[in-house]
Amino acid sequence: MTDYLLKITDLNKHFGGIVATDNVNLSVQQGRIHAVIGPNGAGKTTLIAQLSGQIKPDSGAIEFGGHNIINDSIAHRARQGLARSFQITSVVMPMTLLENVMLAVQGCSGHSFRFWSPVASDRGMRAAAMASLSEVGLDDRAGRIAANVSHGEQRQLEVAMALAMKPRLLLLDEPMAGMGKEEGAMMVDILNGLKGSMTILLVEHDMDAVFSLADQLSVLVNGHIIATDTVDNIRANDDVQKAYLGDGHA
Amino acid sequence: MSWLPTTVSGRFYSLLLLVLACAPFIFEWANQPFYLDLLSRALILGIAAISLNLILGFGGMVSLGHAAYIGIGAYCVGIPAYYDFYNGWLHLALALSVSASFALVTGAISLRTKGVYFIMITMAFSQMAYFTFLSLEEYGADDGLVIYSRSEFPEWLSMDSSTGLYYWIFGVLLLSLFFTQRLVRSHFGRVIVGSRYNEQRMQALGFSTYRYRLACYVISAMICSVAGMLLGNFTSFISPDMMGWTRSGELIFMVIIGGVATLFGPLVGTIAFVLLEEFLSAITIYWHLIFGVMLVLLVLFGKGGIHGWLAMLDRRAADHD
Numbered sequence: 001m002t003d004y005l006l007k008i009t010d011l012n013k014h015f016g017g018i019v020a021t022d023n024v025n026l027s028v029q030q031g032r033i034h035a036v037i038g039p040n041g042a043g044k045t046t047l048i049a050q051l052s053g054q055i056k057p058d059s060g061a062i063e064f065g066g067h068n069i070i071n072d073s074i075a076h077r078a079r080q081g082l083a084r085s086f087q088i089t090s091v092v093m094p095m096t097l098l099e100n101v102m103l104a105v106q107g108c109s110g111h112s113f114r115f116w117s118p119v120a121s122d123r124g125m126r127a128a129a130m131a132s133l134s135e136v137g138l139d140d141r142a143g144r145i146a147a148n149v150s151h152g153e154q155r156q157l158e159v160a161m162a163l164a165m166k167p168r169l170l171l172l173d174e175p176m177a178g179m180g181k182e183e184g185a186m187m188v189d190i191l192n193g194l195k196g197s198m199t200i201l202l203v204e205h206d207m208d209a210v211f212s213l214a215d216q217l218s219v220l221v222n223g224h225i226i227a228t229d230t231v232d233n234i235r236a237n238d239d240v241q242k243a244y245l246g247d248g249h250a
Numbered sequence: 251m252s253w254l255p256t257t258v259s260g261r262f263y264s265l266l267l268l269v270l271a272c273a274p275f276i277f278e279w280a281n282q283p284f285y286l287d288l289l290s291r292a293l294i295l296g297i298a299a300i301s302l303n304l305i306l307g308f309g310g311m312v313s314l315g316h317a318a319y320i321g322i323g324a325y326c327v328g329i330p331a332y333y334d335f336y337n338g339w340l341h342l343a344l345a346l347s348v349s350a351s352f353a354l355v356t357g358a359i360s361l362r363t364k365g366v367y368f369i370m371i372t373m374a375f376s377q378m379a380y381f382t383f384l385s386l387e388e389y390g391a392d393d394g395l396v397i398y399s400r401s402e403f404p405e406w407l408s409m410d411s412s413t414g415l416y417y418w419i420f421g422v423l424l425l426s427l428f429f430t431q432r433l434v435r436s437h438f439g440r441v442i443v444g445s446r447y448n449e450q451r452m453q454a455l456g457f458s459t460y461r462y463r464l465a466c467y468v469i470s471a472m473i474c475s476v477a478g479m480l481l482g483n484f485t486s487f488i489s490p491d492m493m494g495w496t497r498s499g500e501l502i503f504m505v506i507i508g509g510v511a512t513l514f515g516p517l518v519g520t521i522a523f524v525l526l527e528e529f530l531s532a533i534t535i536y537w538h539l540i541f542g543v544m545l546v547l548l549v550l551f552g553k554g555g556i557h558g559w560l561a562m563l564d565r566r567a568a569d570h571d
Contacts (some may be wrong), residue, residue: 078456090451092258092444103444106437107455113465118435165455 001068003030011060020046022223035202035210038220044203052084053077082168085158087174093147101129104164132164152183170200259560263514274413293419299504299516302475307511309362310446314369315376319471321493322349325479328395328488338401349475357467383490394489511556518556
């Protein structure tokens with residue numbers, strides 16, 4: 001039997017008459033990069049939102065590390081090791097990059113009902129945050145305000161914050177969204193560096209990036225997973241070609 | 251002398267604290283006891299504004315019911331005094347515990363809402379407190395309650411003289427400034443500030459933001475109740491008017507005039523507010539009109555309040571170097 005870190009079973013979500021998630025079954029193996037691709041409106045973001053706890057599914061189970069997390073809050077899931085990045089950059093804009101990442105370190109290091117000693121003098125936390133920043137190549141930007149760095153650097157910051165949580169599973173919601181070619185290539189490099197050591201569920205639009213990164217690939221169309229296989233097999237799959245990849249990739 | 255503050259704002263605030271520390275001697279020398287009274291009232295409201303700034307400024311929780319805690323603190327002096335209990339520590343302990351309990355219950359409900367709903371619900375709870383005290387015939391209802399003697403403390407802490415009471419107020423003010431400064435930089439403070447800007451992200455990082463915000467709300471209420479306890483001693487007459495929603499609105503103005511989410515902003519804002527109120531009302535009975543226009547102009551053009559202007563001077567000075 002294979003060791004699954006994340007196991008989604010018969011997940012369903014309706015918004016009125018619209019089926020956003022249609023009986024989704026998906027498993028992510030420990031140490032693998034599993035990508036979910038699909039056209040706009042396929043329900044990728046809704047799926048991520050149900051995994052992270054923002055949206056409650058109508059039915060189904062989400063097992064993470066062996067137990068059902070469906071009733072856990074967003075914060076509780078995060079503390080169990082489920083870290084995510086957002087499709088639309090979501091960081092604390094008026095803080096510096098270092099302060100942002102330090103918050104991420106703080107979030108997974110016990111409670112924060114500590115009222116007296118200043119965070120800035122917490123050397124351990126600072127060192128951990130700097131390590132995450134250098135993992136995504138932002139260590140020389142640590143003191144800059146998040147709102148003042150480029151879009152690509154904000155995307156890298158998202159990943160650094162997720163890494164700083166020392167997660168067991170990384171949920172990346174379109175990490176390449178809105179990036180230029182060079183920035184995108186840099187992000188692929190960063191994620192490639194994590195390959196093997198980190199379990200990642202990657203939702204991404206950029207096909208080249210997905211094909212070069214993913215071990216496993218699931219294709220989501222109209223809320224339903226029409227195929228899950230290795231990259232090569234998905235490329236050769238006629239149904240997938242028709243449903244999603246279209247003539248451009250044929 | 252390298253330990254002296256180097257920025258314009260730093261110098262201004264240091265000088266302000268120095269003047270406040272010597273105020274009783276200055277006014278005694280000038281033979282102007284009235285101004286010590288005025289300043290005492292300003293500093294009491296300043297403590298309340300500092301406490302409000304903790305949730306409104308740093309936490310982004312705009313409460314229109316904070317005056318309720320001034321009232322609770324004041325009645326925690328007045329009601330025991332009515333039964334001839336004058337022990338100051340008792341008054342202080344009552345103020346802190348009653349305000350904490352009221353804040354815990356009302357905050358737990360209010361913080362389930364956001365934005366304008368939070369404003370309305372905090373106002374509704376404070377009005378409930380207002381009407382509760384208004385209906386207490388035993389304690390004077392809307393006629394109020396006279397406190398015949400101030401809270402009793404050991405000799406060296408006595409607040410019986412106006413100078414003694416002033417230094418009580420000044421001491422609490424310093425403590426609340428120091429506490430705010432530590433709190434905002436602490437682990438707890440970073441969660442509060444982070445949640446103000448991006449609560450979704452803070453939750454995704456593993457913070458149960460609701461608990462932290464509730465704790466912050468309770469702390470803020472407790473500090474405010476001490477201001478109320480001092481106000482009860484200062485005015486020696488308390489009435490439900492102290493906790494009406496217009497009072498809460500004035501507190502918000504004080505914070506905004508001084509500068510939201512800054513350490514000294516609420517203090518200078520309150521002093522400016524009280525002084526303006528005093529001098530404008532001496533000039534004309536229509537002073538509310540002038541005051542209103544000034545507030546509108548301040549909100550429109552003076553972003554960042556008084557602290558904002560000082561910070562601008564800091565930046566200019568830095569550019570010259």
